[in-house]
Structures are given as structure tokens and as C-alpha cells.
Amino acid sequence: MNWISNYVRPTINSLFSRREVPENLWTKCGECGTMLFHREMAENLNVCGSCGHHMAITARARFKALFDGGVFVEIKVPDALADPLHFRDQKKYPDRLKAAQKASGEKEAMLVAEGEIGRTPIIAAAQDFSFMAGSMGMHVGNAIIAAAERAVKRKLPLVLFSAAGGARMQEGILSLMQMPRTTIAVQMLKEAGLPYIVVLTHPTTGGVTASYAMLGDVQIAEPNALICFAGPRVIEQTIREKLPEGFQRAEYLLDHGMLDRVTPRGKMRDELITIVRMLTGQSPVITGDLPGPAAPVAPEPEASAPAATPTGKA
Amino acid sequence: MNYLEFERPLAEIEGKAEELRALARSNSEMDITKEVEALDRKAEALLKDLYKTLTPWRKCQVARHPDRPHCKDYIEALFTEFTPLAGDRNFADDHAVMGGLARFNDRPVMVIGHEKGHDTKTRIERNFGMARPEGYRKAIRLMDMAHRFGLPVITLIDTPGAYPGKGAEERGQAEAIARSTMKCLEIGVPLVSVIIGEGGSGGAVAFATGNRLAMLEHSVYSVISPEGCASILWKDSDKMREAAEALRLTAQDLLRLGVADQVIEEPLGGAQRDRKATIAAVGRAIESMLSGLVGKKPDALVRDRRQKFLTMGAKGIAA
Ligand SMILES: [Zn+2]
Numbered sequence: 001m002n003w004i005s006n007y008v009r010p011t012i013n014s015l016f017s018r019r020e021v022p023e024n025l026w027t028k029c030g031e032c033g034t035m036l037f038h039r040e041m042a043e044n045l046n047v048c049g050s051c052g053h054h055m056a057i058t059a060r061a062r063f064k065a066l067f068d069g070g071v072f073v074e075i076k077v078p079d080a081l082a083d084p085l086h087f088r089d090q091k092k093y094p095d096r097l098k099a100a101q102k103a104s105g106e107k108e109a110m111l112v113a114e115g116e117i118g119r120t121p122i123i124a125a126a127q128d129f130s131f132m133a134g135s136m137g138m139h140v141g142n143a144i145i146a147a148a149e150r151a152v153k154r155k156l157p158l159v160l161f162s163a164a165g166g167a168r169m170q171e172g173i174l175s176l177m178q179m180p181r182t183t184i185a186v187q188m189l190k191e192a193g194l195p196y197i198v199v200l201t202h203p204t205t206g207g208v209t210a211s212y213a214m215l216g217d218v219q220i221a222e223p224n225a226l227i228c229f230a231g232p233r234v235i236e237q238t239i240r241e242k243l244p245e246g247f248q249r250a251e252y253l254l255d256h257g258m259l260d261r262v263t264p265r266g267k268m269r270d271e272l273i274t275i276v277r278m279l280t281g282q283s284p285v286i287t288g289d290l291p292g293p294a295a296p297v298a299p300e301p302e303a304s305a306p307a308a309t310p311t312g313k314a
Numbered sequence: 315m316n317y318l319e320f321e322r323p324l325a326e327i328e329g330k331a332e333e334l335r336a337l338a339r340s341n342s343e344m345d346i347t348k349e350v351e352a353l354d355r356k357a358e359a360l361l362k363d364l365y366k367t368l369t370p371w372r373k374c375q376v377a378r379h380p381d382r383p384h385c386k387d388y389i390e391a392l393f394t395e396f397t398p399l400a401g402d403r404n405f406a407d408d409h410a411v412m413g414g415l416a417r418f419n420d421r422p423v424m425v426i427g428h429e430k431g432h433d434t435k436t437r438i439e440r441n442f443g444m445a446r447p448e449g450y451r452k453a454i455r456l457m458d459m460a461h462r463f464g465l466p467v468i469t470l471i472d473t474p475g476a477y478p479g480k481g482a483e484e485r486g487q488a489e490a491i492a493r494s495t496m497k498c499l500e501i502g503v504p505l506v507s508v509i510i511g512e513g514g515s516g517g518a519v520a521f522a523t524g525n526r527l528a529m530l531e532h533s534v535y536s537v538i539s540p541e542g543c544a545s546i547l548w549k550d551s552d553k554m555r556e557a558a559e560a561l562r563l564t565a566q567d568l569l570r571l572g573v574a575d576q577v578i579e580e581p582l583g584g585a586q587r588d589r590k591a592t593i594a595a596v597g598r599a600i601e602s603m604l605s606g607l608v609g610k611k612p613d614a615l616v617r618d619r620r621q622k623f624l625t626m627g628a629k630g631i632a633a
Contacts, residue, residue, distance in 0.1 A: 084630030089547035176537040209488035229488035230478030
């Protein structure tokens with residue numbers, strides 16, 4: 001029927017939800033202009049095979065590639081008020097939300113999951129830039145708190161992938177209040193002695209950078225990711241001069257002492273496994289593409305625990 | 315007297331009254347009492363009318379009024395033995411952020427705030443109240459000290475936001491703000507904040523994440539300036555009135571949202587019309603917030619503060 005049906009690896013299959021199946025089979029690399037076949041792109045985790053440019057990847061696709069055998073249990077995030085301010089710009093906020101939900105097939109801009117990477121259990125949270133620019137509102141705050149609470153409860157490390165244009169303006173002051181709220185989540189991990197690893201992806205900006213994305217025990221970024229508080233355009237307007245090449249990019253931040261590492265997406269999983277296992281005093285692991293665990297992680301039956309929904313194929 | 319755009323009709327009336335008074339002073343035969351009285355009454359009625367229903371955008375303008383009392387004015391009037399403490403011990407002393415030891419109603423405290431400056435020279439010196447990373451790092455140092463010596467922390471918020479400059483980004487503005495917010499949440503001493511003018515985004519959060527937050531009647535606290543929001547969501551920076559409306563950034567809305575704990579009434583016509591009365595009202599609010607917290611155990615203070623933010627957002631603006 002289409003290229004997906006003769007694709008052999010079932011775990012990669014689900015890399016693309018139905019909505020993501022494109023009309024045409026090619027994408028042009030935004031950096032070097034090479035035409036990339038979608039199958040090749042998926043195998044390469046949306047990294048251009050020609051120039052190494054890292055394109056956006058959805059939270060779900062990232063998890064499928066991150067967890068052993070593509071298997072993870074999604075952690076339910078407590079619902080936030082849908083439109084706390086009755087916000088309306090040129091469109092109503094609920095309409096913008098609905099459009100984003102329809103386009104992405106996701107409920108909101110952050111996904112939280114539990115699973116194993118290299119047979120190492122972790123909690124992971126990933127922000128979806130494709131969902132209203134990954135913006136941080138009540139949902140993202142609730143997701144990070146839920147992730148931290150789950151990590152504390154299960155005594156597991158938290159790996160968080162950030163990507164956001166900043167705060168969700170349509171939630172006004174309540175989006176700003178996610179800075180302290182997510183900081184409390186980081187404190188919970190700290191107090192429980194659990195590793196908190198942040199992977200900063202393109203772009204991570206504004207209040208997101210100025211809260212949970214800069215508070216990791218280990219700070220890793222994807223190559224060339226824009227990471228900043230104030231965006232380059234705002235700064236150029238303020239200081240009225242052109243910013244140097246590479247300003248506020250991952251490599252620049254590494255140079256200025258704001259990051260521990262810059263790691264290509266293709267090597268990220270192995271690196272995370274290595275770091276997590278050292279921080280949690282586990283033996284070295286044989287890294288690589290491991291099959292899924294025998295039984296998916298079962299949610300705990302307590303009423304107080306966040307309800308978990310198994311996804312992916314065992 | 316600096317008049318705001320929307321106060322222009324008022325400026326005309328008050329200007330006329332002033333002219334008449336000046337005329338009478340130079341010409342003793344003139345009797346203008348009646349005319350002046352009439353103008354004064356007219357002015358007061360207009361002032362009342364203007365300030366009875368300030369739109370959110372007008373509130374933003376009042377919050378930014380150059381004649382409002384600033385951090386330095388509050389510190390000088392409400393605190394004794396103020397001993398400024400400078401520097402982040404890493405790079406510089408940020409003059410946009412004032413801080414130091416002081417006594418508030420005789421009790422030793424740590425006071426920290428944004429200072430905007432009051433004329434061209436001091437405004438530039440203070441970088442218009444926009445902190446750089448060093449400002450947050452100085453505040454972190456002072457909060458830490460307050461924690462170790464059991465001193466309550468009082469923060470006075472008045473900033474357009476963090477400074478969007480090259481050096482500020484280079485030196486890790488985002489990280490500095492994040493750590494400052496975290497420090498606010500960590501300290502085992504009371505932390506009370508007052509937004510005295512503008513609570514601009516992350517720059518405000520970094521100091522205002524406390525046990526209690528009071529806001530002056532015409533102060534604002536927002537995730538983004540109305541101008542910024544308008545240019546992003548309306549693609550037209552002239553739509554700041556609409557943006558200010560939509561953002562719900564007034565003290566009254568923030569009280570309804572549970573972000574602010576109390577609103578401090580301003581004199582008729584705003585803080586700039588009676589600085590002394592405004593400062594005194596802020597002093598009373600600080601005292602009442604502090605008295606409810608002093609004596610609580612460090613653990614309880616930290617727990618209460620966390621709880622406040624964890625439950626925030628449960629109630630919306632409501633219809
Ligand atoms: Zn390329």
C-alpha cells in the first residue's frame with residue numbers, strides 16, 4: 001500500500017503515527033537542502049544523513065527509539081484546567097488547543113513514560129515542539145511534577161528532553177508559575193537522591209530554560225540546538241548589533257560552561273544508559289538495540305498512584 | 315508632575331488651576347478663589363473617574379509611572395540600619411538589584427529588590443531595573459545568608475524583566491534565574507514579596523517565589539509584556555491593549571487566581587500622587603505578612619511555600 005507496510009521492524013513502525021504519514025515520501029533538509037527519504041530519516045531519528053542537521057522529533061517517536069524494544073508505559077498526567085483565563089487573541093485558546101491536538105494526535109506538549117533503556121529502568125519526560133511550540137503551561141508543569149513523583153516513588157532516575165518556545169502565553173501568569181512548580185519537582189528528585197538528567201533539544205528558550213531545563217545534575221544538548229532565555233531577535237533589537245555566528249547554540253553554551261556535553265541524537269541513548277548506570281551504582285551494560293522486556297512495567301494498583309496506560313508493543 | 319497619556323484631560327485642568335494660582339500670586343488684586351476651587355473639584359472628579367475603572371493597559375502604564383516610589387524609596391522609609399551588601403563573588407555587582415541587611419520594625423531582616431532609578435543617570439546605572447545574571451546570583455547569596463542566620467527575607471519586585479543582552483546570556487542568565495527561584499523555595503525563613511510596580515516575567519519570579527505575595531493596587535505581574543504578547547499572538551505590537559486585557563495581569567485578577575495573597579490599596583490617582591501614603595501602606599502589608607510567618611519552623615515554612623505553588627492553578631479566573 002505505502003512504504004510503511006513493507007517496513008520490517010515493527011517497533012519502528014509505530015515511530016510514525018497515522019497522522020504523520022506524509023503525502024510525499026521526501027523531506028528537504030532545512031540546513032543543506034538534501035532530499036531525504038522518510039524511511040531513511042526515521043532510521044536516523046530525523047537527523048540528516050548528509051549534514052548531520054537535527055530536525056524536530058516528536059516525544060512519542062523519541063520514546064520509541066529510546067526505550068528497549070520501543071516499549072514504555074505512559075504515565076498519566078493529572079488534568080489541568082482547560083482554559084483558566086478564558087484567553088482569546090485572534091483565536092480562542094481552546095480552539096488553538098484543539099487544532100494542535102488534531103495536528104499532532106497528542107493531548108498536550110509533554111509526554112511522560114516509564115520503561116527501560118539498556119535494561120536500566122528510568123522515568124522519561126519529553127516535550128513536543130510540534131505541539132504549540134512545546135510551550136510550558138499547566139500541563140507541562142503537571143507532567144514534570146507527575147514524572148518526579150513517579151521517579152521518587154519508584155526510586156528511578158528522571159531523564160527529561162526539553163524543547164519549547166517558552167511559556168504558554170494563553171495561560172498568562174499560570175504559565176509563569178510553572179517555573180516554581182517545576183523547580184519543586186526538581187527538588188523532590190534532589191531530596192530523594194535521584195539523578196536528574198536534562199537533554200536540551202532545539203529550541204529550548206524562555207521560562208523553560210530558566211527553570212527545569214537548567215537544573216539537571218547532568219546537562220546534555222543536541223548539536224546546534226538553540227538554548228537561551230531571551231531569543232536572539234529580542235537581543236539584537238535591544239543592543240542594536242548583529243550577534244556572532246553560533247551565539248546561544250549548544251556548542252557555544254558548552255564553551256561558556258553552561259552544559260556538560262553536546263551529543264548527537266544517534267549516540268544519546270547509549271550515553272544516557274552509561275551515565276544513569278554510573279550515577280545509580282549499577283554495573284556496565286552491553287549497549288545496543290535490545291529487545292523489549294519480557295513483561296511491560298505494570299502500573300501499581302494504588303489509587304493514589306498516577307494511573308498508567310501501557311502503550312507500544314511488547 | 316508626569317502625566318500619563320490617558321491623564322491628558324486631567325493635565326489640562328490641573329495645569330489651568332496652576333496657572334491661575336501663579337497669576338494670583340503675582341497680582342494681589344485678583345480674586346480667583348472660586349475659579350480655582352471649581353477647577354480643583356473638576357480635577358478630583360475626573361481623577362476619581364479615571365482611576366475607578368482603569369483598564370489593564372492603563373494599569374500597566376501606572377505600574378511603570380516614573381514618579382512611583384521605587385525600591386530605594388521603600389528601603390529608606392521603611393527600614394533602618396540598611397547595610398547594602400554587594401556582589402555575586404564571581405563577576406560583578408549588579409546595580410539593578412539592591413540588597414542587604416536591615417531592620418524592619420526593629421527586627422533584623424534581609425531585603426532584596428529591583429531598583430529602576432529616577433532620572434536618566436540613575437536609570438542607566440540601574441539598567442532600568444533589568445537584572446543581569448549577577449543580580450540573581452547576588453540575591454542567591456543573600457538569601458543563603460538569611461537562611462543560615464535565621465533572618466526573614468523581604469523582596470520588593472519592580473522590573474520590566476531580565477535584561478536581554480549578549481553578556482547576560484553568555485553568563486548564564488537562564489541558569490541564574492532558575493537557581494534563584496530554587497533558592498527562594500529552599501530557604502527555611504519567611505520570604506514575603508511585594509510587587510510595587512512591574513512584575514516582569516522570569517526576572518520577577520526569581521525573587522517573588524515566596525510564602526506570601528502582596529501586590530499594589532495598580533501593579534502588574536505577567537509572563538510577558540503586553541507589547542511582547544501582542545507582537546507574537548496578534549502579530550501587531552499596537553494591540554497591547556487587547557493583550558493586556560487577555561493576559562489577566564492585574565493585581566485584582568492575580569488575587570482571584572490565587573497567585574497574589576493580598577492587594578494593597580493605592581491613594582486616589584495611583585502611588586505617584588501620594589508616595590508617602592503608599593509606602594506606609596506597603597509597610598503595614600509587609601508587617602502583617604511577616605507576623606503570620608515569624609516563629610514557624612523552617613520545615614513548615616518550606617512545606618507551606620511548596621504547597622502554595624503545587625496547588626496553584628486549581629482555580630481559574632472563573633466566570
Ligand atoms: Zn542536511
